[in-house]
Amino acid sequence: MNIQNLSVLDEEHICPTCKTIMSCCEVPPVHVGDGLGWGSEVLFICLNNDCPTFRNGWDKVDVEYGHKASFRNMQLPGSTEENVMMVASELAFTGSIIDPKEMREQNERYMAEKKALAALETCLQDKDITPVMTLILDEAANISSRQQAIDLLIEFNDLSCIDAIRNHTFNKTDLEQKCKLIISQLLKDNFKKECPHCAELIKAQAKKCMHCNTDL
């Protein structure tokens, strides 16, 4: 999930009944036909099971509506208006709690991916390999974007990409394989090889590594 308006993550809502901090929860997908849209991506809900609103709600609902449910105090972002919403179980909404820190990180990653993808077309002219590497090394990025980035490596002909790729753990073996092939090609194009002992780049025809002195 990506929240459009990140400022809601800075909000703190205190339950008017039990005075504990309300949890920021993702709004459950609602059927448009139900007319239940909240006009918000998140809701602040008091998930304290000792909150009187929740604790006393079961009897109230039973008496008034004759079914098993209770209430949770709820507030919309940017508002301190007191609302309650009916919940059928103690667990309702506990699976959709948003961790503001995690959400910010997720958003940051997503924005970085978007920015890198936008720069991909012009990065060769700009001689800027950063967007290419951002996409290749981002395991959460879109696969075809990453593939597109890998395809640009040969044209960049920049051996500095090798270390970053070798030190990265790929979840997708096909991407890793593709990168390995490209590294071999780059080394070949530049008459280089990697020392099998210290991994430093050396001349393809070297008999001795200039970095670790190993005979090859």
Ligand SMILES: [Zn+2]
């Ligand atoms: Zn409460």
Ligand SMILES: [Zn+2]
């Ligand atoms: Zn060496």
